Amino acid sequence: MPTDTPTRDNPPPRAEQARPGPANPAGPDQRAALLKDRNFRWLTGGAFLSMLGDQFTLIALPWLVLQMTGDTLVLGTVLALISVPRALFILIGGALVDRHSPKQVLMITKYINLVLLAVLAALVLAGSLTLWMVYALSLGIGLATAFSIPAGVAMMPHVVARHQLQAANGVNLGLRQLTMFLGPLLAGVLIALFGDATAAHPSGGSEARANATGIGLAFALDALSFAVSAWTLAQVRTLGGGGAPSAAAPAAPPQAVLASVAQGLVHFWRDTELRTCFLYWSAIALFIMGPIHIAIPVLASSAPGLGAAAFGIIVGAHGAGTLLGMVVSGMVPKLRIGSLGMTILAFDAIIGALFMPMGLITAVWQGAALMLAIGLLGGFMQVSVFTWIQQRVPPMLLGRAMSLFMFIFMGLAPISAAVTGWLMKSVTLTQLFVASGGTLVVLAALALVLTPMRRVTDAAPVAR
Numbered sequence: 001m002p003t004d005t006p007t008r009d010n011p012p013p014r015a016e017q018a019r020p021g022p023a024n025p026a027g028p029d030q031r032a033a034l035l036k037d038r039n040f041r042w043l044t045g046g047a048f049l050s051m052l053g054d055q056f057t058l059i060a061l062p063w064l065v066l067q068m069t070g071d072t073l074v075l076g077t078v079l080a081l082i083s084v085p086r087a088l089f090i091l092i093g094g095a096l097v098d099r100h101s102p103k104q105v106l107m108i109t110k111y112i113n114l115v116l117l118a119v120l121a122a123l124v125l126a127g128s129l130t131l132w133m134v135y136a137l138s139l140g141i142g143l144a145t146a147f148s149i150p151a152g153v154a155m156m157p158h159v160v161a162r163h164q165l166q167a168a169n170g171v172n173l174g175l176r177q178l179t180m181f182l183g184p185l186l187a188g189v190l191i192a193l194f195g196d197a198t199a200a201h202p203s204g205g206s207e208a209r210a211n212a213t214g215i216g217l218a219f220a221l222d223a224l225s226f227a228v229s230a231w232t233l234a235q236v237r238t239l240g241g242g243g244a245p246s247a248a249a250p251a252a253p254p255q256a257v258l259a260s261v262a263q264g265l266v267h268f269w270r271d272t273e274l275r276t277c278f279l280y281w282s283a284i285a286l287f288i289m290g291p292i293h294i295a296i297p298v299l300a301s302s303a304p305g306l307g308a309a310a311f312g313i314i315v316g317a318h319g320a321g322t323l324l325g326m327v328v329s330g331m332v333p334k335l336r337i338g339s340l341g342m343t344i345l346a347f348d349a350i351i352g353a354l355f356m357p358m359g360l361i362t363a364v365w366q367g368a369a370l371m372l373a374i375g376l377l378g379g380f381m382q383v384s385v386f387t388w389i390q391q392r393v394p395p396m397l398l399g400r401a402m403s404l405f406m407f408i409f410m411g412l413a414p415i416s417a418a419v420t421g422w423l424m425k426s427v428t429l430t431q432l433f434v435a436s437g438g439t440l441v442v443l444a445a446l447a448l449v450l451t452p453m454r455r456v457t458d459a460a461p462v463a464r
Helices: 028-036 038-069 072-100 102-126 131-158 162-194 213-234 257-270 272-302 308-331 340-360 364-392 395-411 413-423 429-450
Strands: 198-200 209-211
Touching (some): 028 038, 028 162, 038 102, 038 131, 038 162, 038 213, 072 102, 072 131, 072 257, 072 395, 102 131, 102 213, 102 395, 131 162, 131 364, 131 395, 162 213, 162 308, 162 364, 257 272, 257 395, 272 340, 272 364, 272 395, 272 429
Antiparallel strands (some): 198 209
């Protein structure tokens, strides 16, 4: 991205920014340089607050619904109202990001989320929240995240130089993982200190109301995090002057949104390495993500000697391993087993082998050790994969590329979870873990033999 001495006030031409070159190691010098960059500090500081606030809502919203209704079907409906629109509109969100710039789209979604969460907090604290309001606000939050996710992921290449992306992604993903530790803990303490809920269910539950001080404060803090992060985002100066095309590049006439989505999909399909990776990750999302999300909680609740506390320890071990993997990726970014593609396949095969014995564990430390190792391998590759996509895709298509990547794991994972729930009626938990882990090993082996995955490298493609 950078030329000789670019500044945010006088950014280099877009063509110069996109010029490929060898990536510098994401070592201590790169991280130190990033921390001196005021734009990176504003962006990551605001993102950290926003991600921390999200964890408050992720804990408070299910708790609120269960306190209001005690009905898991209603909870599933609320979660579906968030996840389904997010999956359906995330590709359109990516197209709008490319059309209007990540910063503009992200700013608008922050204001929308601020209003939605502030209204939710006010209604809870006032004791006037009804179930249909929860449905409507959940739908609004789901739609907003369909646009905020691709915008947030596409922001980084507009803020830091290309050779700094590995280090920047490591810092950003590491902070995200940190919020997944701190957020639920702080939210739980807040709800416990100020009271969880007092709920009534008049008229058979159709007008269920909740008055929950702790839950209301959790939503209010999330709303505050969006307000502060919107202010910090406003301080960020992007390399392209806020995402607008530079004078060196003629402005193209705007496309219709659906045509823009189609253009992005055609480009990704024609890029052999992108197509191979996206199809491979789609298979993983369909065959693997459901068992991970469904089978592990069932294991903790049904296995002798385990329970809710064990579930928390096992999930926490996975999070700790993921964070550790991101740290290791920052320390040794060039660690590879041959190429980037070979490393992905090798790590996935090892993860599959580690997942297979999960159904046989008899002690918490066994599950925690397995999930720690799985998280370590996955966290290491997350940073490299994000950086590879950001470097490979042209800036004008980056929003659509990241939205497609997120759609694979957010749109296909619920399908996988539904299939897993159906399968668990006819197979044992042990069989499910063995089949899931074995499937991942087989997928990695087939990709090695039948696809160009093993030839995927870290190098950016030569500009055409």
